[in-house]
Amino acid sequence: MNNSNSNINININSSINDTANGSVHGAQGEELAEIAVEAYTYLFPLALMDVTRRVTTNVPAGAKPGFGPANLFTHLRSFPPGNFKEVVRPNFDTLYSILWFDLRAEPVVISAPDTQGRYYMLPMLDMWTDVFAVVGSRTTGTQAGHYALVGPGWSGDLPAGLERIEAPTPIGWIIGRTQTNGPADYASVNALQDGFLATPLSQWPGPAKTPAPALDPSVAMGTAPLDQVLAMAGADFFAYGAELMGTHPPHLVDQPILARMARLGVKPGQPFLAAELDADAAAAVAAAPAAALAHFREVEPRLNPVVNGWGMARSGIGVYGTNYLFRAVIAKIGLGANLPEDAIYPVAYRDGDGVIPNGSNNYVLHFDADALPPADAFWSLTMYDGEGFPVPNNLERYAIGDRSPLRYNDDGSLDLYIQHSDPGEDRRANWLPSPQGPIGVTMRLYGPRPAVLDGGWSPPPLVRA
Template sequence: MTQPELEALAADAYVYGYPLVSSLTMVERFTQGGLGVLPAAPFNGFSHATRLAQPEDTFVSVNNDTVYSIAQLDFSEGPQVLHVPDTAGAYYVLQFVGAWTDNFAYVGRRATGTGERTWLIVPPGWHGTPSGGRENVIVSPTAVATIVGRFACTGPDDLPRVRALQDGLTLAPLEPGGLAAGLPEPDPEVPERLAFFERLRVWMAAFPPAGPDIEYQQRFAPLGLLDAGPSPYRAAAPEWTLALLKGLAAGRERVEDATRPPEDHPAGEWRSALHLFDYNVDFLGPGTLDDPEWRIPDRRAAYLSRAAAARAGLWGNHAYESVYAMTYDDADGRPLSGAHAYTLRFDEPPPAGAFWSVTMYSLPDYYLVANPLGRYSVGDRTPGLVYGEGGSLTLLLQHERPADPAAAANWLPTPEGGFRPIIRIYQPTPAALDGTYRVPPIRRI
């Protein structure tokens, strides 16, 4: 294989494998050190946040609407029994994510209601007989998985209610006495510049994807990704290493490009991620919609969508659970920057069956923006907003605090430099999913 062919193959491997490496790196981070307000927790145990996310919680596009409860599952300990409490109608969702970032099940207000319930979560290929019936079984596509729990929270005064619900959210092994093996460890002697490929090699073997994807993986044999013995990256030949590194850079740029708006998109238009998470077509369990509308039929196109989703919104929901839309520029097509002030006017509220919000993120990291007000998002649950005639709402987006009290009430602080806001619509109604509703553009003052 020629050097250019190796580089092109390495770029494809990066796009294909980035979600697995990104997701399991985050799994590792959660089990070993935690993340911001979420303390470290062992496999098969929940880590509960005790407040809403803040800028020090450096997770890509983290929301500021819900309090997180996150568990990393390892089925080497056997199936897990999940108990969910009665939330008395309040919004919550437990999103089940496989190692390759497939959203394979949902439990919560939209999917299964808000009543108390017990579920059995089992590994791929499990053939046991559940005592509660198959309708209460969730099958994971991989031997490790993640539960991302989100409880709606209106602010500090609502935290006691949420904490009581978190206490009622439990995991326990079906058969006690097992031991979670955890993630297989990549070779620590591999140089850092090739660590991505080493992680992909080890984790790809440990957590195989769907059958058609396994077939696609065979083409990566010349990159050493199918080697089962000692790592081929410890003392790799210089020419081969150079090809891998060039491919790595090209693949990374391809993923970054996929997260940016197309050059020909209408000025100021919000990019909706309605189908960004539709790459999972193989593992559709309880709470998912098994419908052609929510599938990306072209697998190779789905690999890039999956990578872009992992880069800009790791562990995000399908749009039928919550709609995400984002924009990088104003109504005249100019990049958004904290050097200017903007307005965002809603003549009518976004079509949410639960609630909606606009959250501010910095570039290029997509983290929450620190500000003296401690306000990271604004939405229909934000206290003290000033509404106009007919129920319209005009938000002010700028870096400095407005002098006018009415403007300050509707202020969403921006960073000094570039920024990208996201609007979230939880439990979207049909108007949010069929294109009827369009988020209004941001206008520079």
């Protein structure tokens, strides 16, 4: 774990007490306040995953891209438009294939086509947001394969030809990505997406019947899942989390936090009886959401080391162990993070002068010939506004990278031009248009090489022209 993450854990008590002491008094009250914030932090990803699942699976098959019943892949067939506002930092490198799997009735077979060497990955997340398996180019290769996802406690036999993958929780999320080289590549990628299949074991080898969701009118479809979780009162949140833990078992290493949570009455699978809490405990529960969320905001800028103005998570992401604070903050700012070995996303927090990047300035991003972005698959640079959304431009160009027709310098080095106005014909191929105002420049490295993971390589600074 990097040093910044260790600092996050060391500094937790000060901000917890600063926020909670207004409602909780005395030694017992202070300890209960700390436990309540730790419990909220621990349960936050689980609650957010489940609300996200309830919203995105509460839609008939084919009604909305990225939404649909459990155990059915749903695909995004094109890049988002320039005015896209549904999620922050949308991807302009790959097309998504998304599945919520539900193994409570039986295992589900995940099938991947032969992608003919094309990069893809199917990271599989449990309900605690840990990536427990990845099918794809880096791990299993690009040949066709069939993988039986098996839930906790299932002990049956599998047919020959299926590779068994044990899921830690009976429900989980697959956020698949397939390399897409621009709009002209959509037809080829869409054909591959049709080869990603989920088949209940009883229907194997298929074809699988299209599941029909039992639509739940109580689900708040018009409110973003994150906003729903953030709006929960403490007692409601802990009741929800305790119930979810009855379905999705905590990890084996979680005994210490579970023991502390039990002192507050939060136990896996048991009703949380808020009405029976004493005054100190009730105050701790009520104050926990605000205190925890304030702590999330406080530590977010310190999550990752910043080099040359770029922040990037090289380790500790995707699988979190007992670093529950890091896990919760990552879930809040970007639910569904990958393993760093699969993809790393450096973000430019500052330019070379230590100033927040702004579209009113012209920047050059210069890579020496021997320091081009080291990625085994591909890399890109994407432009967003200060809130993480694309902004329409006349070229409809929102990302450039090694698959773009870039012009390299005679010595093999590369200059990328980041600015609002057209830099002219000689530089246009290397131009990433920026909007006016604060900008969010994000690099993506798919299949990052060891130099990225071990800190030997970082993006160069954005230099004002």
